[in-house]
Amino acid sequence: MAYAKETTCVQGSNDGTDCYGAVSYPIYLSATYAHPALGETTGYAYGRVANPTRDQLQKTVALLEHGEEALAFSTGMAAITAVFDLFESGDHIIATDDIYGGTLRLWDSLGKKNGLEVSSVDTTDLKKLEAAVRPNTKAIFLETPSNPMMKVTDIRGAAEIAKAHDCVLIVDNTFLSPYFQQPLDLGADIVVHSGTKYLGGHNDVLAGFTVTRDAELGERLKYVYKTTGASLSPMDSWLVLRGIKTLAIRMEQHQKNALAIAEWLKTQPKVREVYYIGLEDRPDKELIDRQCSGYGGMISFRVDSRKTVEEVLKKVKLIRFAESLGGVESLLTFPAEQTHREVPEKLRKKLGVDDTLLRLSVGIENSNDLIADLEQALEERES
């Protein structure tokens, strides 16, 4: 029986495989597993390939994403690297231009070395996306909403283009989590995650995921997984499993706070622009409401000057000036010098990721306290 997502978050796969009936799934630290006899197995042989705690987590993430198979990696970048290992020298990949800087660095360095060609395209414009397809295009990689400009790509529309050109559609679903967006249902072939963010949810663990529905694609990824070996440790698997138990209520609170803060930011004299997918006046509102069941907790905003950026980063007290996102604690990031520092300056400026842009990962604290903190940070001080 399929349960509602809130129930799946709490109960996970709940397949009763623990012989003592443990309600919190045990952490199996064993690196290797004894076989009953030659040709017989308990289902486990060696921890890099499979581990019972990690299996519970993988089954839970697969259920949440409506996939068949999930693989848990040591970081989000390890998961994305494994996906890129599916392709060969000479293959061409189209990717969202506004994207996490680490992903861009991956294909600018290792991708190039391995002969992959990647085109950065404004995938929110499906005409531009289709025009970028070449005879050797093998994949389309979307980040939606994108990092940090919160641009939204039509996943179903991109899936149609991918199918028509025999390409694999990959979606980085980190920003909304499966609680608010399920790309496989919209036609994607592979979902990737930085599990470090909303899935883990507490800024205390690094993790990554791939999720697939197609068995052949799942097998190919599993081969890369066991060969390259960036599997998630049993302890970290348990931390993410525990984090997911509260994913539903966390996402609701992130969103509630973000809606209040985004509206408040819009009224601030030093704030020039607010980028949040939950704002009513977005031109792509109809698409957002069609493909996402919520808006999440990520906001970017532009202030009047670099001086204001410097002051805000210095003056915030409750909100911490730090990289990362998706945890219960609110974090403020300066993309131009942190997450997107290595994006070529020309592309960064074109996208609007300049020295007046800040990114806020809204936590689950009280929104009045967060607003008060931002207010005092944005306040003009007598000098």
Ligand SMILES: Cc1ncc(COP(=O)(O)O)c(C=O)c1O
């Ligand atoms: C959208 C997105 N994808 C992937 C990653 C990489 O994940 P990790 O830091 O867990 O390697 C990040 C990291 O910030 C991210 O923001």
